[in-house]
Every structure is written in structure tokens, then in C-alpha cells.
Amino acid sequence: MADTTESTPAPEPHAPVEVLDTVEGYRDAVERLAEGTGPFAVDAERASGFRYSQRAYLIQVYRRGSGSFLFDPPAIGDFSELAAVMAGEEWILHAASQDLACLREVGLDPGEIFDTELGARLAGLPRVGLGTVVQDLLGIHLAKEHSAADWSTRPLPQSWLVYAALDVELLPDLRDRIAELLESAGKTEIARQEFAAVLRKEPISRQEPWRRLSGIHAVRQQRNLAVARELWTARDDYAREIDSAPGRLVPDASLLAAARAMPATKRDLAAMKDFNGRASRSQLDRWWAAIERGLTTTDLPVSRPPGDGMPPPRVWADKNPAADGRLKRARAAVVELSESIDIPTENVLTPDTLRRVAWTPPAEIDALSVGAALSELGARDWQVALTAQVIADAFVELRQGPEDPANADS
Known part of the structure; x- marks a missing residue:
């Protein structure tokens, strides 16, 4: 294992970094990737916390002998040619479960993966974040300051693109190092089964998703819960409509404050200091209509959802x-x-x-x-x-x- 007390700065990407947002540029990149060798290193950047959707706003692919390519999914749309080239080859991802859904959304669905985050965990590494693992195993300091950025931004800043390219260019070397650790510990078959399980895992379908409101467990009265449900639904519908993260419109705490207070009029709602957020007043009619539905509905939610027969x-x-x-x-x-x-x-x-x-x-x-x-x-x-x-x-x-x-x- 590399000496974690010293590290070298991350290298510059192998080629000038640019976003491919035309069909011509995309097809040229696909041809070059087809000429490379070995597994494909893949990553995807979303806009979690900024957008409602979990779609990919940037997809990075690197292959030895080909270089790294940054694709703009909304602009390109159809990735069938890339999917055909990558079919039958191993894909290297870090924390694959976070990216598989948005990759599959554009038709990129691996048949075999090597998950460097999961592999590092199985190998017994104490910290498994990409930057830490790269430093510990490759001796390279990889800055992660753009990991939570709004990747729906256009144009994307050059510093973000360099970050995105390096994320995949280091993955093949990292994969080989982790594979060595797994092999030496007799864990190769364990890792193979775990990687396959990641691919088979079905997405969780939640019933009554409004119960994910932070702090909802403290609301016990059915009528208050009905108001909370209607406010959550109204916010979710509006967030989907304008493709914004719901919490950026009105935070959970504000919805619950209104559900507890049960304002009698729209004026009372507007006067609530705890009911805030950038859309709390611009969409006041929407929120008040939701409260009215909660106050009058006969479809009252149960205080506690039915369990699975096994108590905590x-x-x-x-x-x-x-x-x-x-x-x-x-x-x-x-x-x-x-x-x-x-x-x-x-x-x-x-x-x-x-x-x-x-x-x-x-x-x-x-x-x-x-x-x-x-x-x-x-x-x-x-x-x-x-x-x-x-x-x-x-x-x-x-x-x-x-x-x-x-x-x-x-």
C-alpha cells in the first residue's frame, strides 16, 4: 500500500478536456473507444440537490489506448452506439450503485462491473472514498471539491471538466491495485459475487414516500399527517414540473411547521415565519390549496404505517x-x-x-x-x-x- 503521508498532485488529463455535445463528436469518440483495450472506466455526474431528476448531466468514459471522453447526455440523447462498443467488456465504477440508474436511463447498462469502492471495502481498507483510496493506493492527491456541484450548469467550467476526466482516468490503475489486494487476501470470488449483486439489485419502491419528510415521526395526529402529506405531494409535483430539488423550494421543516400549526387562513400561512423557502410565498396559493385538501379529506393516513411483523x-x-x-x-x-x-x-x-x-x-x-x-x-x-x-x-x-x-x- 502506498505511503499515505506523502502524495503527488493529480496528473493532468491525457488530452485537452472538452464536453462532447454533438452527434459527430460523440460518434468519433465511440470509434476511438472501440480501438482501445481493456475495461471501460465510467462515471456520471448528476445535479442532486439542485434538480428534481436524477438524470446524468455528464458521462465520463476512459479506456486505455483511447483516452477519456466527456459526453453531454441531454445534448446527445441516443447512446446506442456507445452501448454496443462497451457490451461484453468490464466496466469500472466507483460506488456503482449511485450511477447505474442514470446510466441505464440513457441505455448504458453493464453486464459486468468492478466497483472500486466496494472492492476497497471488501479488501479491508478503512476509508473508501475515491480521493482517499486513490491517495492510499496510488499515492496521488485527487481533489474532490466539485463532487457536489450543479452539473446541469452550462457551460461547465474547465476546472470541473478536468476533475471529471481525472475521476475516470485513474480508475483502471486503481482497479488493478484493488484486484491485487483482493487476490492476495483470497477475496476475489467474494468480490465477484458482490459486484454481480450490485447489478441485480432492484431499486427500492417506497409506499407513501411523503413519510420520508424529515421529522414526520413527531407528528401523530391523523389530520396533521394529512396536511403534511398534501403539502409534500404539492411540493413534489411542482418540483417535478420545474425540475428543481424539492428542498430548494420549501424545506421539510417548513412543511412540517405548517402541518403542526394548521393555519386557518391563507393569510395565517403567509404570516408564519417558520414557513420559508424560495417558493414559500411565490407559490402561496399552491400551498394553501394543499392545506385545504388536508383539512377536508376523508382519506386520513394512519398514525403509523403498517410494519412487516418484526418490531425494532x-x-x-x-x-x-x-x-x-x-x-x-x-x-x-x-x-x-x-x-x-x-x-x-x-x-x-x-x-x-x-x-x-x-x-x-x-x-x-x-x-x-x-x-x-x-x-x-x-x-x-x-x-x-x-x-x-x-x-x-x-x-x-x-x-x-x-x-x-x-x-x-x-
Whole structure:
């Protein structure tokens, strides 16, 4: 591993950096990428926090022997030629799950990936941000000051483009270094399964998304919740309409302040100091109409959404002491296992998977039955192979041992 006390500045990109926003420039870049060798390094820049959509506003692709190319997705539109050239080859991404959706939106869908963020995590690196990993493994200081920029800006500043090009130009060397670490630790197959799982993971579809309002848990009355729901819906519709991040129009705290206060008139709403944001007054009619709908609707939301039958672990000791004991003993065993193989506990087995098998264990507990339960819950083969026996032993020891693990340190 590189000496983290010293690092060299990031190199300049291999070629002059420009955004390709014409079909001719795009097709020329595709031809040059086809002439390169090895995997494709890919990154995408969005405008999270600025725009409603999560579309890509810049897509960077680098391949050895070809160079790096920065594409403007809104201007180019159709990426079928690039997708054809990249088909059948490995794609290198850092934190792939963040970019796959917006890449797939324009028709760029990898069949095989190497995720340098996930690979670094599995290799046991303590910090896995791109800048940190590049410095630790390649000895190069990569500035990350533009990572949260508004990439829908046009024209894009040259300093941003240099940053974007370097993000992909360093990925092949980083991929090779992480692959060496994984191979030396006997984790290559683990990484392969985890990378494949990233590609298979379905996006989360949330019911009642308005319940994601920050602080909504403190609102208990159904009528107040109805007002909060209608305000959230009105804001979401308007944000989608003008392609703006909802929180930039009216923050969550303001919506909840109005839902708690239940203003009686539009004038009362306008007088609320806690109801602010750049669209709080310019769209006052919109917000007041939403409040009126919340005040008059007969479709009142339940105070708490229905759960999945499994309460939060903090109440297990009272509601199901046996499950609480199983969870605490098994969790301690999985933590010990994760430390021995230098993989974060949440990657060895997700906390939710462990909770579910502890809450509803197999009728006959052994490695085979626990392994089948873990597989049913979505655990990968390597996770089952490593943890099934450990968890089964923990469950059996709980039945046999005099010590009550429910009183153990969690």
C-alpha cells in the first residue's frame, strides 16, 4: 500500500478536456473507444440537490489506448452506439450503485462491473472514498471539491471538466491495485459475487414516500399527517414540473411547521415565519390549496404505517426475549467473524438479514437450515458459506448454555 503521508498532485488529463455535445463528436469518440483495450472506466455526474431528476448531466468514459471522453447526455440523447462498443467488456465504477440508474436511463447498462469502492471495502481498507483510496493506493492527491456541484450548469467550467476526466482516468490503475489486494487476501470470488449483486439489485419502491419528510415521526395526529402529506405531494409535483430539488423550494421543516400549526387562513400561512423557502410565498396559493385538501379529506393516513411483523430490536427483550437472545449472540459471532477476515460486518451479512433469521429461525437449527433461510433472504453464496454455521452455533449455544445473552453487551 502506498505511503499515505506523502502524495503527488493529480496528473493532468491525457488530452485537452472538452464536453462532447454533438452527434459527430460523440460518434468519433465511440470509434476511438472501440480501438482501445481493456475495461471501460465510467462515471456520471448528476445535479442532486439542485434538480428534481436524477438524470446524468455528464458521462465520463476512459479506456486505455483511447483516452477519456466527456459526453453531454441531454445534448446527445441516443447512446446506442456507445452501448454496443462497451457490451461484453468490464466496466469500472466507483460506488456503482449511485450511477447505474442514470446510466441505464440513457441505455448504458453493464453486464459486468468492478466497483472500486466496494472492492476497497471488501479488501479491508478503512476509508473508501475515491480521493482517499486513490491517495492510499496510488499515492496521488485527487481533489474532490466539485463532487457536489450543479452539473446541469452550462457551460461547465474547465476546472470541473478536468476533475471529471481525472475521476475516470485513474480508475483502471486503481482497479488493478484493488484486484491485487483482493487476490492476495483470497477475496476475489467474494468480490465477484458482490459486484454481480450490485447489478441485480432492484431499486427500492417506497409506499407513501411523503413519510420520508424529515421529522414526520413527531407528528401523530391523523389530520396533521394529512396536511403534511398534501403539502409534500404539492411540493413534489411542482418540483417535478420545474425540475428543481424539492428542498430548494420549501424545506421539510417548513412543511412540517405548517402541518403542526394548521393555519386557518391563507393569510395565517403567509404570516408564519417558520414557513420559508424560495417558493414559500411565490407559490402561496399552491400551498394553501394543499392545506385545504388536508383539512377536508376523508382519506386520513394512519398514525403509523403498517410494519412487516418484526418490531425494532430495541423492544425485542420485552416482546420476544428468545429472539433478542438469538440476535445478540449471533451478532457478536458475526462481528468476530468479520474482524477475522477484515471485511465490514454489514458486508459479511446485512443487519436486516441477521435480524430476520433471528426473529424467525428455522424449526430445526443447523448450518443447512440456517443457510437455506439466509439464501431465501437474499444472502450471497459466500455469505452463507461463512456465516450459516456461525449463526447456527450461536442459536444452539443459546438453547444449551446457562448464560442469558439477552443481558450481554450489544
